[in-house]
Each structure stands twice: as structure tokens, then as C-alpha cells.
Amino acid sequence: MADLVESKPLSGFLDVLPEDAAVFERAVDSLKAVFRKYGYAPIDTPCIYSYETLTGGKAGVDKQLFDWRKGDEGGKHIALRFDLTVPLARYVAANFQKLTFPFKRYDVGKAWRGERPQKGRYREFYQCDFDTVGTTAATADLETALVMADSVAAAGAERFVIHLNDRQILNGLLESLGLLAQSEKVLRVVDKLDKIGEPGVRAELTQAPPVVAGSQDEVGLGLSQKAADEILAFTSLSKEKQGDDLWKTLEERFSSCDRARKGIERLRFVATGAANLRGTERFQVDLSIARGLGYYTGTVYETLLTDAPEFGSVCSGGRYDDLASSYTKQRLPGVGASVGLSRLLSALQKIKPEASVATPCPVLIVTSQDVDPFEGVRIADILRRASIGADLFPQAIKGAEDSSKLGKQLKYGDARGHSFAVIVAPDELVRGAVSVKDMKTQKQDEVALEALASTLRSRLFP
């Protein structure tokens, strides 16, 4: 015998079993329904791009890309997309004259990262993006928050909190400290507050920068203690105060800073509006969240599951001033977010492992070895014509090698989770009837063929 070849997927890639795929498909359907309800239209975009397109011409982003070695286009380096937002930016730039703005689209698809996998982090994963492109209006930011709440709930999460912030406020603070140029690095460190705590963040902010520029293992921005104090005092504000207290404090603190005041105004609109429509327990102003992504410039969102915060954010997003600046001179502001469905579902599975079934059909047709196998196909067909999902256990003609006994067929039905078995056997068949067995209660009774569809329908959907 030839040596067998590895059948397991690569690390960070997932096989999905039927029972999990059923959950996944339901979740996707629910999400899409939410997106459509808010006016987002579906689009589709390619998975592979040239390096240049993916990175937007910027250096340094390519570290996490999933390389594609074969199929180079005229020597061009190509790679898989790492999210759905970059493809959107490119798409909007490429189809600018065909689209109507504000443009709202959703896109459900896979993205790839070339990094080491970890808990809740894969190298291939699904994202469900929705964005509103071509407006700076704060209502779009507020509606984005609502879509996030509705989608995470629709995917099956019960307890979660959407953290809200606006980068303009922190940027205002940094501006007053003369640190605006380092904004992105500072935001990234601040973003780790929940993970490494205040001492950790303070250390990273004040430690000397890496000796070797660009080193990945050393951290440190070399800020002054005073700057670190200011930053930490600011981010802890939302931990001490929420609601009107917080707004009042912020407005006083930043009364002379134009940039921050705009951010406060918008954040207040979004946070109070969202809490008003979906409940205060769903939304929380959190001045410490920043999002690592560089293109966010205003509102930022992050969603944590109350029962599984260790999985990280399951739905994040933000507002950007100019999404497609790398691809077009047209300025395209917008706001959007992404449901990390692979992560969300793996977290939900941990919170409440649901007994789900491996079959989409409620009914299994099993046939005795003593009847013409055609009867099974015929009876299954009756149910399908009546729009009742019916799976027929493949049954060979009597005496054939792989003809299965009733017991084995019922065992299969049990393993797959069918609700009812329709047993086709000679005694009933001569009377023009079959036996219908409830797989849970084990009760079974004889039903005439003419009444089969209606009987099953009433039992399946009482």
C-alpha cells in the first residue's frame, strides 16, 4: 500500500462538521438579514490581489499577509486579502462612477493572515463586513452601532458590550502634549490597557525605544512620565464615570481643544443614541479602546462577549476619513464594522455548547430488505413534493452486499439527528401505509400514504 498523505488541514485552518456548519449557515443568514434591513447591499470581491494593491503601497504591512507563490502575474508578487475593508476601498475606487453615494454594502467572505494561529485566531477566517462610504454624518456612526448590536445578537450572542470611543479625543490630548505625530503608536499601546493593565501600559509608554529600529521584541516609546500620566488619567476617566458626568468632565477638560471637542460631540451623539435605542447595558464609552488599525480616524467600536472576553473583540470597526486614498484622489469618508464570525461562533460554542444536528432533513426514510427499493424513493419523493425534507437511507436490492438491516438504518438516523423515521415494510405497504416513528419518544404508528405528508407536517410544525 502506498504511504498515506496527511489529511489534516494546515494549522490555523478549519474543517467544519455538518452540525457546526448548520449553525454557521444560520448565523450568516441572520446577519445578512440584519444588514439588508438597514439598507446594505451585497457585493462580492476577489480574494487575491497584488501585494501593492493589498498594502496600499505602504511598507511594513506585508508581515501578516498570506503569500501566494504560484500564479504570479507577470512577475508581480500576489497575496490573499487579510480583511474585507481593503478590497472594499479598492472596489469603490475602481467602480466609483457606477456606484451611488452614500454607498452601503455588506460582504461576507474569507480572509487570510500569514501569522501564527492562537486561541480564537486562525489563518483563514470569515468576516462579515458592512460599511457606509461617502458620508461624514454622525447618524451613520450611530446606525453602525445599532447594526453591530443587532448582528451580534442575531448570530446568537446574549450577553455582550459594545465599547465606544472616538480617536479624535485622544488625538486632541496628544496634540496638546505635542505627540500627535506618534498618535498611531500611542493608540496601539493604550489599546492594551485591558490586557497588561496600567503599569504595563505606563512601562511601554515610557521605556526607551528599541535599540534596533523596527525590532519586534522590544517595546517602548520613550515618552515622559508626565505624558504617560496625562494619557492614563484620561483613559481611566470612563472607568470612573459614565453618562452625563463623563460628558461634563470631558467638555470641561477639553474646552480649548477643537479636535477633541468634535470627537466628544460625536461620541456623545453615538453613545447616547445607541443606549437610548438598544439599552445602556449594550453600550459603554471606553476611552481606552483605540483599535490597532491605522486608517480609523473617528468613532471606534469593539465588542466583547461578557462570558468570553478572552476571545477578544468579535465585532469591531470605526470611522475613517479617507478610505481609498491609496487608490483614488476622490476623498471617501465612511464608517463600518466587521463581525468576526469564525471567532464569534467558536466563542459561543464555548459559552453554550448546543446540541445541533448533522442533517438538514427532519425525516429519514428507512426500508425493509423485503420491499422493492423503489418504494423508498417513491415515498421520499412524496414528502419532498410536499416540501418536507426527507432523506432516504440508500438501500440495496435484497441479497446485495451492502443491503442494510432496519436496525442499522435507524442507528444512522439516530446519529444524524432526524426527528422522524418513516419505516417502509411489507406488512404496512400492502395496506398502502407506512410506519412513522418518533425518534425521541420511540412511539410509532401506522399512517396511510395519502395522509403521510399532512401527518408529518402537523407533527413537525404543531
Next chain:
RNA sequence: GUGAGAGUAGCUCAGUUGGUUAGAGCACCUGGCUGUGAACCAGGAUGUCGGGGGUUCGAGUCCCCUCUCUCACCCCA
């Protein structure tokens, strides 16, 4: 890329200070039950002990190298 841990049956794992033929549970197959599953009883099949080298009379066990996976860092859904 950096650091830590782990690789034994399809899955989860046990395997004593190195000792003959490597085990258990679950799952699977067969029969008890020629017209009835998830319970029970009896039986059955399954392993290059991740790979390579070394020490030894003898290695799943000790040493070295290598590969892979997991967790964490970086970064992020």
C-alpha cells in the same frame, strides 16, 4: 520572527527507577435481536509510540538533532 509546553489506536489519554508480546475508555464492526436506534451482554479489528541518529545486551521510557501541533508575545477578526 521570539518564548514556553506537547506529540503513544479514528478521538481522549495511561504506560512506574530502561526489561520480553504497548494498554484503557469512547467510537467503529459482528453477533445476541431475519421488522426497529441511543441501554445491556459477548466477541473483533486498529498502532512505523511524530521522524532521524546516539547510548545500551535491551529504548515508548535516557541523550542529541529535526518536524509538527498548542499556548503566549508581536499584530489583529
